[in-house]
Amino acid sequence: MSTKITPATLQRMKQRGEKIAALTAYDYPMAKLLDECGVPLLLVGDSLGMVVLGYPNTTLVSMAEMEHHTRAAARAKTNALLGADLPFHSYETSDQAVANARRLIAAGAEYVKAEGGRDILPQIRAIVAAGVPFIGHLGMLPQHVLEEGGKYRIKGRDDVGHAKLLADAAALAEAGAFAVVLELVVPFVAQEITAQFPFATIGIGSGRHCDGQILVTPDLLGTYPWFTPKFVQPKLQAAVQMRTAVQEWRAAL
Numbered sequence: 001m002s003t004k005i006t007p008a009t010l011q012r013m014k015q016r017g018e019k020i021a022a023l024t025a026y027d028y029p030m031a032k033l034l035d036e037c038g039v040p041l042l043l044v045g046d047s048l049g050m051v052v053l054g055y056p057n058t059t060l061v062s063m064a065e066m067e068h069h070t071r072a073a074a075r076a077k078t079n080a081l082l083g084a085d086l087p088f089h090s091y092e093t094s095d096q097a098v099a100n101a102r103r104l105i106a107a108g109a110e111y112v113k114a115e116g117g118r119d120i121l122p123q124i125r126a127i128v129a130a131g132v133p134f135i136g137h138l139g140m141l142p143q144h145v146l147e148e149g150g151k152y153r154i155k156g157r158d159d160v161g162h163a164k165l166l167a168d169a170a171a172l173a174e175a176g177a178f179a180v181v182l183e184l185v186v187p188f189v190a191q192e193i194t195a196q197f198p199f200a201t202i203g204i205g206s207g208r209h210c211d212g213q214i215l216v217t218p219d220l221l222g223t224y225p226w227f228t229p230k231f232v233q234p235k236l237q238a239a240v241q242m243r244t245a246v247q248e249w250r251a252a253l
């Protein structure tokens with residue numbers, strides 16, 4: 001029988017140099033399946049806005065939607081550490097951040113994640129002080145994609161971007177984040193952050209040298225075939241097989 005994964009387990013994996021696999025799960029069957037595969041870290045990501053709910057980006061996802069999907073995934077009672085994203089505009093103040101983090105915990109999340117560094121430091125401190133385990137998210141912040149002209153841009157290319165990432169990472173370490181997602185960060189900066197800070201770094205499109213890697217599961221499995229990020233190499237084209245299965249069933253009616 002596998003043992004329950006905790007934030008301390010992930011810290012030990014970092015210390016041992018054991019790679020941390022992380023994937024998104026938005027419902028009961030996917031959380032259960034990924035848990036059965038031994039994936040130690042699961043996230044009910046607000047990417048569900050795009051790959052499940054059909055929104056153009058993650059900015060429209062509501063707390064109620066995050067709670068609904070978190071409840072579904074949490075019913076799988078995983079050994080994996082299962083957490084959820086605080087959606088856009090749900091952590092504008094410290095009080096609001098703590099109240100909404102508690103709502104996600106009540107829905108079954110074991111940690112929460114929010115996007116940003118020094119700009120949301122009071123909120124992160126308040127969440128951690130309330131006893132809620134916290135994962136940070138630096139680099140490309142999808143909740144701010146509209147401010148970036150709708151483009152998902154790589155971060156840390158120039159000296160200013162590099163210094164900003166290091167300062168934000170230092171703030172997250174000081175605030176007590178046990179892990180930090182690094183999204184679309186230049187690989188050498190992701191490597192530097194991984195070496196310099198105690199939290200586990202979980203990369204997405206940020207090179208090989210993070211402590212772990214996360215993917216949006218539909219990108220890995222090919223269940224959302226209309227868009228796949230450039231850095232993902234899908235392991236399955238499930239949509240192709242699904243279409244074939246449906247067409248074969250229909251033709252045999």
Ligand code: KIV
Nearest residue numbers: 024045046047181214
């Ligand atoms: O929303 C999400 O799924 C995420 C991961 C891509 C890290 O934030």
